[in-house]
Amino acid sequence: MAGGVGAMIxxxxxxFLLAGRIAERTHVALALLIVLIGGFSxxxxxxxxxxxxxxxAVAVLAGLVGLFKLMNQFEIARKRPPPGGPRxxxx
Numbered sequence: 001m002a003g004g005v006g007a008m009i010x011x012x013x014x015x016f017l018l019a020g021r022i023a024e025r026t027h028v029a030l031a032l033l034i035v036l037i038g039g040f041s042x043x044x045x046x047x048x049x050x051x052x053x054x055x056x057a058v059a060v061l062a063g064l065v066g067l068f069k070l071m072n073q074f075e076i077a078r079k080r081p082p083p084g085g086p087r088x089x090x091x
Contacts, residue, residue, distance in 0.1 A: 004041025008034050032074050039067040 015030040043060060050057035 001041055001045060004037055004044070007037050008041075011037065028074065032071060036067065036071065039063070 011030055011034050015027055015034075019027070043064065046056060046060045050060050
C-alpha cells in the first residue's frame with residue numbers, strides 16, 4: 001500500500017513540476033495514471049474483504065469496471081480527429 005501511495009505522490013509531483021512545460025493532454029494522462037495506481041492499490045486492500053463479504057466483492061468488481069471505463073474514455077478522446085482538421089471527403 002505504501003508503494004502505491006508513494007507512486008501516486010511521485011506522479012502528482014512530476015505533474016506539478018512540469019506544469020506549463022508539457023501539453024494539457026499529458027497532464028490528463030498523468031492524472032489518469034494517478035487514478036489507475038490508486039485503483040489498483042485499493043483493489044489490493046479490498047480483495048481480502050471480498051472473500052468474506054459478497055457485497056464488497058460486487059462493489060470491487062463494479063469499481064474496476066468503472067475504472068477501466070474511465071481509462072477507455074481517455075483513449076477514445078485521444079483518437080478523435082482535431083476539430084477543423086483534414087476531412088476525409090475533401091479532394
